[in-house]
Amino acid sequence: MTGEKKHPEVHVDAASPWVVDVARELLRRPGQMKTLQRDVPAPEGFGLEMIGVPVGEPIHLDLRLESVMEGVLASGTVETEVRGECSRCLEPFTEHVDVDLTELYAYPDSVTDETSEEDEVSRIVDERIDLEPAVRDAVLLELPVTPLCREDCPGPExxxxxxxxxxxxxxxxxxxxxxxxxxxxxxxxxxxxxx
Ligand SMILES: [Zn+2]
Structure with missing residues (x-):
């Protein structure tokens, strides 16, 4: 059974700065690799209640995109500044975050695609990959639920x-x-x- 599995319509906005066209250099060319360095302004949704990346703050992507059998593997680092509110002293603070990212974008008909649930893996859509969801997840995972301006914050003075x-x-x-x-x-x- 090939190509039978139905996915809901997924569209990738070709104009988005998060979207990379992989058709020419990487598609079906295992072993090929390209690097991607890009600053993307943070959209909404890159934060938790008390800490997050302010909208418009540059998110620096330093990634390697490798063509592998199953699709395209994106790996590298994501760096940005987050603004938070200390959960102890309630003062605002900013912090640099630097997270590692590894995400496989599977071909629509690959084994990975066929054997994975819809939201389990990222996919190549229209010969493009959308980095935003994976980068957002990686950044959000890095953020503390109870942020502190510094480890030993004594609280309100x-x-x-x-x-x-x-x-x-x-x-x-x-x-x-x-x-x-x-x-x-x-x-x-x-x-x-x-x-
Ligand atoms: Zn504090």
Whole structure:
């Protein structure tokens, strides 16, 4: 049984900076290799709740694309800057991340493709590979769920109300930020006075 397996329509946006056309140099040419160095601006979705790559931040790809029997193997490193909020002191911080990536893009009719579930492997679509999902997964895996500005962050040093402005909505915002109070007074709520 060949070519019987149906995949939902998958489209690859040829204009995306994450997409690499492998038709000419790599397709069905095991042993061929090309390097790819590229800076791609981060799209949405490259982050967790308290830490992530800001939209537009360059993500530097330094990859090797190898033609193998089953498809195209992408491997190398991904580097970028992430911005986070310390889960202890609540101060914003930035950090450099450097992650290794290894991803096989299988040919649509390869054994790997035939024997894998839809979301288990990446695939070559229209003779192109889309690096975004694999890079995003690799970056997200590297991010801590409870980020710290530094390993030994002691937590808030003073009960500075400014620091509490970074507490996510819904979490212990007992200290009302003076700016909020001012806004409340100015724009809203019963008891506000008009000038
Ligand atoms: Zn901290």
């Amino acid at each position: 003073s009960p500075d109300p400014e620091a509490w402005a970074f507490v996510p909505a819904g979490e212990a915002r007992e200290t009302i930020d003076p700016r909020w109070a001012a806004l409340q007074e100015k724009y809203g709520g019963a008891g506000s006075h008009e000038n």
